[in-house]
Amino acid sequence: MKNNLIILIITVLIGTSGFSQAFVSNTNLSLSDKKATTETVALYKKLNQLTAKGYLFGHQDDLAYGVKWKYEDGRSDIKDVTGDYPAVYGWDIAGLENDKENNIDGVPFIKMKQYIKDVNKRGGISTISWHFDNPATGKNAWDNTPNAAKTVLPGGENHKKFISWLDKASTFFLSLKDEKGKNIPILFRPYHELTGGWFWWGKGNCTPEEFKALWKFTIDYLQKKGVHNLIYVYNTSSFKSKEDFIANYPGDNYADIISFDSYQNNDDKEGKKFIEEVQNQLKVVNEIGIEKHKLIAVAEAGYEAIPDPKWWTGTLNKAIGDYKISYVLLWRNHGWQEKEQKMHYYAPYSGQVSEKDFVDFYNLDKTLFEKDIKKN
Template sequence: MNHRFVILFLFLLSLFSCKKSGSGIIETFSPELISSAPTNNETDVSIYTKEIVLIFNENITLKRGYEITLNGVTLSDVNPGVKNDLRIILPELQEGTIYTLIIPAYTIKGPTGAFIPAEIKLIFTTYKSPARTFSVEAQKVMDFLKQIYGIGTISGTMANINWNTDEADWVYAQTGKYPALNCFDFIHHVFSPSNWIDYSNISAVENWWQSNGLVAAMWHWNVPANSGISDQYAFYYGSKSDQTLFDVSKISDENSEEYRLMIKDIDIISGYLNILKSKGIPVIWRPLHEAAGAWFWWGAKGAAPFKSLWRLMFERMTNYHRLDNLIWVWTSEGNDPDWYPGDEYVDIVGRDLYQKTHIHDSQLTEFNKVKAIVLGRKMIALTECGGIPDPDLMFQKGDTWLWFMPWYGSYTRDDSLNGADYWRTVMNNSHVITRDQMPDLK
């Protein structure tokens, strides 16, 4: 190319890239920072924040050999976006910590080649959750969950009705791999112990834990049904004979029959959970699920009595029965911030989703609804689902569920929902954690 032509081209480019001052002198303007997330001096930033995003008024690039630091430690994963953003991948953040990001002067430049001549400093403080004391094993589980959150998703199955690993065994038979988590259910506690159900026999749970599986448990809480027959129970709220009008609002009346029954049942379940504690088994504990849906009696009278019941259960199990092996999971309906019991009573937040169409798509919209309720301060799990979202789409779109768990029976086994072929695809995905990949958390 002709040398004179190159010089002329560069001169014309500079004319289009620069502006004239009032004196007629051509000035070159450096990029300007418009916004950031987190913002400067922001407090209560979630420790699950994965990146800092800086937005400028024009496209930017970085000089070679840049040195961007966070609390004095050089960050290497820094990515100028396709337009005018700079994304800085963060290391694992610690709670209640002040962080200072420093971008030295003359590190960032615009399309004209003009550098930002001043240092950029961004300070933020991470949220510190209320103090929680866990058993050694439960703390190890919490540490593991925090470590993998946003990086991988834990595979899970639901027991076939209550106290078994039937669905997990079926998945293993189809794929050669066990899911990492199995959820049990205290649904039949009113009949235990009997010759067909005895929750004091923990062999199925203990075997799962000894095989490095994560133990989860829920409780379809049966109370007397409307039929008046002494051995009939229900957990759905309604007027039919196989449902119940049990009044959760009586949680505020210590002299009521409802209050006495709730305390009695909480104490019974606490006894079973204490057996697991005695064996060093931590439990990802998800009681009173889907409350805002109002189809269960514990959610039928609104948010206030539900939260009172949740907090009473938490206090009685944690402080009275000293069950420090429980990791508490609250299940959101996605539009229910008034139902949230509070940070001090919740460790993880869940969402139950049964998609009617596009059942394996990303569920980012629902993920973000829950994230907004807890301001990103809690890990978020897909605690029940119909179709398992495609793990690749999860991590492309950003709905990085801590775990996924399809319901038992047809939800797990039928090809129209999941089925053997899809399970094989899921269990071999690099984002999915199976039981054979689990560390020993004992």
């Protein structure tokens, strides 16, 4: 009765004063994989505890390359600016399904494995996405020819091919071991931006039922292969309501973190639309997270080339506000794109116009980088 009363009070406060933004942790949090390794369970608990302190900062491909450099041991654009590494590192395993030596962004898988091991040794966290090819056409993930998802489900003409892809992913995940031979915990974010229509698994390219079946089959198969070092991240792009967000949700037993991606565009130079959109989405996701006992995150974010010198403290931090998110991850620092004839990066580098503001952002109590979460 006492617990029910507390929940009722919190519910009232959520509706009247924005108390949801101060809501910290959930004693009922538990991983969906009931056979998760001890290290994976410990990381999930740590992520939950850290939300009381602030949110983790992440960066895609941070150690592999940056603006005007590539594969320099120990280097990071974030470290060049702050003297510290990100807390979260993003990687992508697209290319693995076709036995490529390098991933979709040219990062050799052998280097990626070592980066993940180095990150783990320092106390950092790795998250992995998978822009895998359209299994029905053989084209890339952005080939949104409809009904590809249906073909990989049991009984579909590409089911065996898809299983072979999952076998390769299983081998990769199980190869990620620390110095003691223990599997390194990974935040796995498959079928990301699922509410958008640009990927073959996205909205309009398969039914909600097919997507749920695809998600469940993937997780069940990986666990069947002995993969128990993954924390599963459910991820959308834009959405307007709770119903939109959970339309394809596979169930509480198949997800551990719920998240969305959001980017600021050039038609929104002051960031007002971005702040409003992220705040609206966090309000919805936070409510779902409390209801379903899940951590929440902004799994991708950014403003290409960061032309606003005060973007970090003036826009991104305001967009997140006081919501207790687990992490925010900024996309990669590719640098000059010859084909598009423009710069493509989302985190500052030495000399970049927002560098000073990023240091101010780094120094905020609630932004957590690698030194803030380092193992004792």
